[in-house]
Amino acid sequence: MIIQSERISLKHLLTIEALTDQEVMGLIKRAQEFKNGAQWTPQNRQYFATNLFFENSTRTHKSFEVAEKKLGLDVIEFEASTSSVQKGETLYDTVLTMSALGVDIAVIRHGAENYYDELIQSKTIQCSIINGGDGSGQHPSQCLLDLMTIYEEFGYFENLKVAIVGDITHSRVAKSNMQMLKRLGAKVFFSGPKEWYDDAYEVYGHYLPLDELLDKVDVMMMLRVQHERHDGKESFSKEGYHQEYGLTIERAQKMQDHTIIMHPAPVNRDVELADSLVEGLQSRIVQQMGNGVFTRMAILEAILNGKA
Numbered sequence: 001m002i003i004q005s006e007r008i009s010l011k012h013l014l015t016i017e018a019l020t021d022q023e024v025m026g027l028i029k030r031a032q033e034f035k036n037g038a039q040w041t042p043q044n045r046q047y048f049a050t051n052l053f054f055e056n057s058t059r060t061h062k063s064f065e066v067a068e069k070k071l072g073l074d075v076i077e078f079e080a081s082t083s084s085v086q087k088g089e090t091l092y093d094t095v096l097t098m099s100a101l102g103v104d105i106a107v108i109r110h111g112a113e114n115y116y117d118e119l120i121q122s123k124t125i126q127c128s129i130i131n132g133g134d135g136s137g138q139h140p141s142q143c144l145l146d147l148m149t150i151y152e153e154f155g156y157f158e159n160l161k162v163a164i165v166g167d168i169t170h171s172r173v174a175k176s177n178m179q180m181l182k183r184l185g186a187k188v189f190f191s192g193p194k195e196w197y198d199d200a201y202e203v204y205g206h207y208l209p210l211d212e213l214l215d216k217v218d219v220m221m222m223l224r225v226q227h228e229r230h231d232g233k234e235s236f237s238k239e240g241y242h243q244e245y246g247l248t249i250e251r252a253q254k255m256q257d258h259t260i261i262m263h264p265a266p267v268n269r270d271v272e273l274a275d276s277l278v279e280g281l282q283s284r285i286v287q288q289m290g291n292g293v294f295t296r297m298a299i300l301e302a303i304l305n306g307k308a
């Protein structure tokens, strides 16, 4: 696919599927330009952004903050633990308040799937919403940085073989990636515990045991085991999971030389993949984290274009 370089304008970024192929590829290209040193054209007025994280985050929260600062946005600090959320303020009222204060962009992570619906339907809330993750629903900015990392490596998506492995039902990263990878022409495969898999994903790809995928795929995308979304009744053995579903050293040795290992992080080392693979030659996990800043700059710029 040829990347178009036209200017992209967005009101919100809520799901990956709401983007056209052209917007996805344009955002990847713009992120690559930022990575290569492209400068941001200063705006003719002050813009404010805030990062409202109601679930824990290191990468998404801090890379959005770096991206905002690189673009010259004023970042309004917010900590749920010291805000009026502790007095019962709802998400709606927090965002309504930020909008009333003049905040232009709110990056939000929340445990409730589709939390953004009531925000974008509001006639009073004016700020743009960027979804930084909604429960097990969507993680569009992670998907875009994953696509950027894959595109940097291979330069195409058509017929690329991508395995998504692990705790799929609880993973918003998996949902966004399976949808857009399929749309862009990649061949998606799934693996991991059957109890964390749903036949509904068959429209995007096929389930196979991990050992049957090792020498077949170009991208081995491992997912974090999301203990915080489990009901706590399941017994879990780190070593048992690693041996049955994880990318062990022995399994990694059976992969093709060109296969790259990805993981959205945080990684449970020696669970989803062996500790030494995380920063190994075939890993692109550190690159993914770095690309998060440039991807989020491209997203923020597209939102600002929508306001211009």
Ligand code: CP
Binding pocket: 056, 057, 058, 059, 060, 061, 142, 264, 265, 266
């Ligand atoms: N990949 C990801 O979303 O990481 P954080 O939870 O640290 O933001």
